[in-house]
Amino acid sequence: MYVDSHCHLSFPELHARLDEIRAAMAAADVDRALCICTTLEEFEAVHGLALAHDNFWASVGVHPDNEDVMEPTEGYLCELAARPRVVGIGETGLDYYRLNGRSMADMEWQRERFRVHIRAARATGKPLIIHTRSSSEDTLAILREEGGEQAGGVFHCFTETEAVARAALDLGFHISFSGILTFRNAADLREVARFVPMDRLLIETDSPYLAPVPYRGKVNQPAYVPHVAAQLAELKGCSAEDIGRATSANFERLFKVAAAA
Numbered sequence: 001m002y003v004d005s006h007c008h009l010s011f012p013e014l015h016a017r018l019d020e021i022r023a024a025m026a027a028a029d030v031d032r033a034l035c036i037c038t039t040l041e042e043f044e045a046v047h048g049l050a051l052a053h054d055n056f057w058a059s060v061g062v063h064p065d066n067e068d069v070m071e072p073t074e075g076y077l078c079e080l081a082a083r084p085r086v087v088g089i090g091e092t093g094l095d096y097y098r099l100n101g102r103s104m105a106d107m108e109w110q111r112e113r114f115r116v117h118i119r120a121a122r123a124t125g126k127p128l129i130i131h132t133r134s135s136s137e138d139t140l141a142i143l144r145e146e147g148g149e150q151a152g153g154v155f156h157c158f159t160e161t162e163a164v165a166r167a168a169l170d171l172g173f174h175i176s177f178s179g180i181l182t183f184r185n186a187a188d189l190r191e192v193a194r195f196v197p198m199d200r201l202l203i204e205t206d207s208p209y210l211a212p213v214p215y216r217g218k219v220n221q222p223a224y225v226p227h228v229a230a231q232l233a234e235l236k237g238c239s240a241e242d243i244g245r246a247t248s249a250n251f252e253r254l255f256k257v258a259a260a261a
Contacts, residue, residue: 001029001244003251004222006156006204009035010045024223031260033222038063040070050085061090064110077120087255090129092117097134121151128153136164157206162192176202179212182231194235198246203228
């Protein structure tokens with residue numbers, strides 16, 4: 001019924017409880033999940049989850065916030081993306097939220113890393129998983145410069161304005177909403193979610209972060225993604241099951257994954 005399109009099950013607080021988490025997913029009708037890579041050092045653990053469980057898939061990429069890690073090359077990303085059950089490139093993008101005394105000009109290393117991921121996505125034909133925080137103008141500009149629309153993908157954990165959503169949609173990207181959508185102070189974001197067409201929506205947890213109401217402040221997990229669907233259903237005037245079916249179909253189409261049996 002539901003797909004968690006973005007979670008970090010290789011992180012220690014979740015990996016140690018994997019059997020419990022999978023049982024909770026089954027009980028909540030969350031039948032599939034995409035396990036997201038944030039460093040190349042982490043990739044084997046993320047990929048191992050996808051190989052071990054037929055309802056998990058993996059991505060490959062280096063998160064823009066991660067420093068002092070192995071730097072990706074287009075060739076190496078393409079090599080890892082060719083492995084079984086790797087369906088996306090990322091998460092990648094730009095994050096200017098924590099400049100730590102640096103200027104945006106100093107973040108050229110992030111912009112170059114992002115370009116490498118876009119080129120790998122175009123070369124492999126696999127969609128991009130985009131992280132953008134306090135950087136939407138540059139994120140969109142680089143996608144346009146590098147032909148990111150040829151790969152397509154998703155702006156994950158969306159928290160930007162309707163104008164940014166419209167620009168992402170115009171480039172052919174999907175928009176994914178997380179538990180933030182349920183937060184009391186997220187009224188503006190709910191209006192953005194109301195605007196995004198059903199055939200471009202995805203839902204996610206970004207586990208272990210951003211647990212939705214009524215679990216806010218607790219460790220998040222894929223079993224909580226129906227709460228995001230319920231909030232979207234309220235905004236769209238349909239049922240949570242309708243959101244589940246639509247977002248599952250969108251996930252299958254975007255990541256070229258077969259429908260659940």
